[in-house]
Structures are given as structure tokens and as C-alpha cells.
Amino acid sequence: MLDSTYFHGIRGAVYFPSRAYNAWQTWSELNPEEIDRDFGYAEDAGINALRMFVSFEYWQEQPDLFFRRFEQVIALSRRHGIRIMPVLFEDCGTDNTPETRKNKDPRTAICVCSPCRAIQRDPSRWVEAHGFVDAFMRLYGSDDRLLAIECMNEPHWESGNVPFAQHIVALARSYRGSVPLTIGCITLWHNLYFGDDLDIYQYHDNFPQSAENLERVIREAKTVQRLIGKPCWLTEWQRVREAGPGWDTAVIPQEYTVPALATLAPTVYGQEIGSFFWSLMVKPAYLMAQRPNGTYNGLFHEDGSVYSLADYQAVAGKDKIRPVKAALPEWYAKSLEECGE
Numbered sequence: 001m002l003d004s005t006y007f008h009g010i011r012g013a014v015y016f017p018s019r020a021y022n023a024w025q026t027w028s029e030l031n032p033e034e035i036d037r038d039f040g041y042a043e044d045a046g047i048n049a050l051r052m053f054v055s056f057e058y059w060q061e062q063p064d065l066f067f068r069r070f071e072q073v074i075a076l077s078r079r080h081g082i083r084i085m086p087v088l089f090e091d092c093g094t095d096n097t098p099e100t101r102k103n104k105d106p107r108t109a110i111c112v113c114s115p116c117r118a119i120q121r122d123p124s125r126w127v128e129a130h131g132f133v134d135a136f137m138r139l140y141g142s143d144d145r146l147l148a149i150e151c152m153n154e155p156h157w158e159s160g161n162v163p164f165a166q167h168i169v170a171l172a173r174s175y176r177g178s179v180p181l182t183i184g185c186i187t188l189w190h191n192l193y194f195g196d197d198l199d200i201y202q203y204h205d206n207f208p209q210s211a212e213n214l215e216r217v218i219r220e221a222k223t224v225q226r227l228i229g230k231p232c233w234l235t236e237w238q239r240v241r242e243a244g245p246g247w248d249t250a251v252i253p254q255e256y257t258v259p260a261l262a263t264l265a266p267t268v269y270g271q272e273i274g275s276f277f278w279s280l281m282v283k284p285a286y287l288m289a290q291r292p293n294g295t296y297n298g299l300f301h302e303d304g305s306v307y308s309l310a311d312y313q314a315v316a317g318k319d320k321i322r323p324v325k326a327a328l329p330e331w332y333a334k335s336l337e338e339c340g341e
Helices: 023-028 032-044 056-061 063-079 098-102 123-140 162-173 188-193 211-228 265-269 309-316 330-338
Strands: 011-014 049-053 083-090 149-153 181-184 201-204 232-236 275-277
Touching (some): 011 232, 023 063, 083 123, 211 232, 265 309
């Protein structure tokens, strides 16, 4: 039976390939050699778990190919001693259309929700997602190569999709699989929308104003762990921003736009709590609410250099050395130049 100590030794990261702006692009453009390379970087840094968004829309287009590619990813992760936590559906981002999910313009390409808002908000259309959940749970619901199955990322009432997420969790639970079920919640209390249907609670804290603020919330999560007997994982964290998180803020101090995992890593890793930072690869911000102010994040460039030696050592160990390239990813900077920025 799962208890609060389940894999509390996670040192995880969120993973998208360097040039994928969303989940559909991850799977439609998936290159096993690139995945193997990036998982090797993760292994080198002592990362033992990756949170990876799958794509309902790509499954709709290419169901057999999607699962062949997913199996390739799982096989590669096992080779590198890494367990995957797949995310089935997504609240965040612009609405999901063929145009938005295929967008590669560096000024406007961001994450897309999944499924589209029309399905999320219309109970009569939820059945359209059943085939994907059925296929995924039958194939992987009891596959011990997976760390957990995250049914959806950040559903909340303002988006009108909590009932959809509750429905998906209940549907996944009905298969009685052995892989733990979870939801990527914005805060600890959002997990209460799903209660006993979740095996693992999650919460996110990307830009706390101090390490002390993050530590206080971690202590609260550990208290919840003891009270409910379930793991509580911090599945998104990035850096300290003393002036505030900067959501939907056009201009923030330049020093706050860059990766700085070292500002929080000692606090996170000093606790017995599972955690995932955003993100393994150096990339422009996933959300449009952070893109206009120039935010980017991540640890590794495509060539294996790291943005910050301090960040790399905070994650991998203080004595480890790796080439440093403290700059925007070259491909992204070049794309912006070609767009006239």
C-alpha cells in the first residue's frame, strides 16, 4: 500500500525537448537520439524522475505511433535510471487548435491546453477523451516503470475545468491500476477537489519571494503528509524572485528573468519531499504570462553545457564540473533575430 514515504527521494525535473513549445510538438517531432541525449544529461545531474506531458491531440492523429514513441521514451528512461510521470491533460496555455499547437514562432509559440476548452467545459463532450484514458490506462496503469500518472495539470475553477478533471481522475481510478494517480495542483488545498481519488498530492511554487517562504510551505506539505498518510510533492519550482513572481508583468529586473535554481535547491533538497524543478532544458518560458518579460528557465543547453554552474552544482553536487554557457539558447536567439527582435 502506498504511504507518505513513497519515493520521497525524488530529484526530478520537468522535461520538454529544447525546441518543443508544447506537448503536441514533443510527440510529433520526437527524436529518440535527442531523448537519449537529454536523459543522459539528467542522469549526470543525479535526476531520477522526469515529469513529461503527453498529448491527447497527437494520440487522436496517430494513436499507434504515439504509443510506440511513448514506449521508446519509457525504455530510454529506464536505461538512464529515470522514472517518468506522464501528464495526460493540461489546463495551462492558449486554446488548443491545429494552428496554436503547431505554432513555432518564438514570439507567440507557447503551451496549449488539452483538450480544447470546448471539451473541458462541456460534460456532453467528455466522452471524447475516454478513448485516450482507456488506451493509456490499459497499457500503462500497472506499469511499474512509471512513477505516477498525473491526470491533469493545474485544473481550477476559474478555468471551469475542475469537474472535467474530477471526471478524468474517477475514470482513471476505475481501471484499478497499481500506478499511483495524482493531479498537478497549484496549491496544496486544490488537491481537496479530488480527495481520496488521489494517491499523491502535488503543489507548485515557482517564484517564491524568499527561500524561507518556500521552506514554510514545504513544512506545511510535510504536515499534510503525516496527517493524511499520502505523499505531497513539490512538482514545480524555479527560483527566488524577491520583488514578486512577475506573472503578467511586462517588465521585471533583468536578473530575475534568468535561471537561478541555486537560490532554492538547498532548501528543496534539505527536506524529505519529492520535487521537480522547471526545467531540464534551457528554454523560453512555457506560459505567455512570463514570456513578455523575457523569462527563460532550465539547466542544460542542447550541447550539454549548463546555463549556470551554480545551478548545476546545486542539483548534481558541488564538486561536479561542466561547461557553462550563460546565454539564451542559440536557436531561440537566432529565431528572434530572424523575426526582427
